[in-house]
Amino acid sequence: MENVEQKVYEILKELNVDYIKYEHEPLYTIEAAKDLDEKMGFAICKNLFLSSRHQTEFFLLFMDSSKKFNTGKVSKQLSVPRMTFAGEEPMWQFLKIHPGAVSPLGLLFDTEKKVQFLIDEDVLSMEKVAMHPCVNTATVAVSTSDFLEKILPASGHTYKVVTV
Numbered sequence: 001m002e003n004v005e006q007k008v009y010e011i012l013k014e015l016n017v018d019y020i021k022y023e024h025e026p027l028y029t030i031e032a033a034k035d036l037d038e039k040m041g042f043a044i045c046k047n048l049f050l051s052s053r054h055q056t057e058f059f060l061l062f063m064d065s066s067k068k069f070n071t072g073k074v075s076k077q078l079s080v081p082r083m084t085f086a087g088e089e090p091m092w093q094f095l096k097i098h099p100g101a102v103s104p105l106g107l108l109f110d111t112e113k114k115v116q117f118l119i120d121e122d123v124l125s126m127e128k129v130a131m132h133p134c135v136n137t138a139t140v141a142v143s144t145s146d147f148l149e150k151i152l153p154a155s156g157h158t159y160k161v162v163t164v
Contacts, residue, residue: 004096008105008133012140015150019140026136028100030065033139037065040141044130045123047102049095049115050074051086058086058094062104062129063120063164070164074118077162090114101136104147107155109134117157120164124148 012019022040027033030046037043043065050059057080063069075083088099094114095106107117123129123144130141142151152159 004109004134005138008108008140011108011154012142012151015146015154017142017146017150019142021133022130022139022141024137024139026100027132027139028136033065036139040130040139042126042128042130042141044139045126047104047131049086049091049102050083051090052080053082053084055086055090058090058115059083059118060095060102060104060107060115061118061120061162061164062123062131064122064126067120067122067164074162074164078118078160095134097132097134101132101134103132103134105131105140105151106134107152107157110155110157113156115157117152117159118162119159121161122164124161 033044046063046065048061071083094110096109097106126144128141129144129147130139133140
């Protein structure tokens with residue numbers, strides 16, 4: 001496959017999505033992104049790649065970075081007995097991303113629709129969202145409406161709203 005990051009930018013251009021790109025040192029955690037948050041004027045969202053205990057179902061949770069993830073609370077809303085963090089192999093297989101670069105933009109590469117997309121209800125009220133373009137050395141900021149109305153439909157995914 002060609003460069004995944006470059007493909008993301010090509011898709012954003014094809015979809016006529018305005019974005020601001022920020023290049024930076026590799027960021028592996030939300031805590032490491034605090035300086036970038038200040039530069040952008042808002043926080044990067046937290047992205048968690050999850051699975052059912054037996055790795056038969058996969059989920060990408062897009063949530064407000066200030067919140068703590070509560071496995072039981074989200075599992076109950078989805079009627080999934082027990083959620084856990086999914087491994088690197090399915091992360092690459094379905095989303096073409098590696099740990100530290102988890103992003104909803106990876107859904108563009110999930111052609112078999114194996115990953116269910118979950119959005120924390122608080123994200124829906126944000127004016128803009130920021131996420132990695134499938135690598136952790138850059139971040140792109142887009143309007144939430146462009147994400148929900150252009151990018152997500154282009155991926156062929158829908159979303160389920162959850163309370164984190």
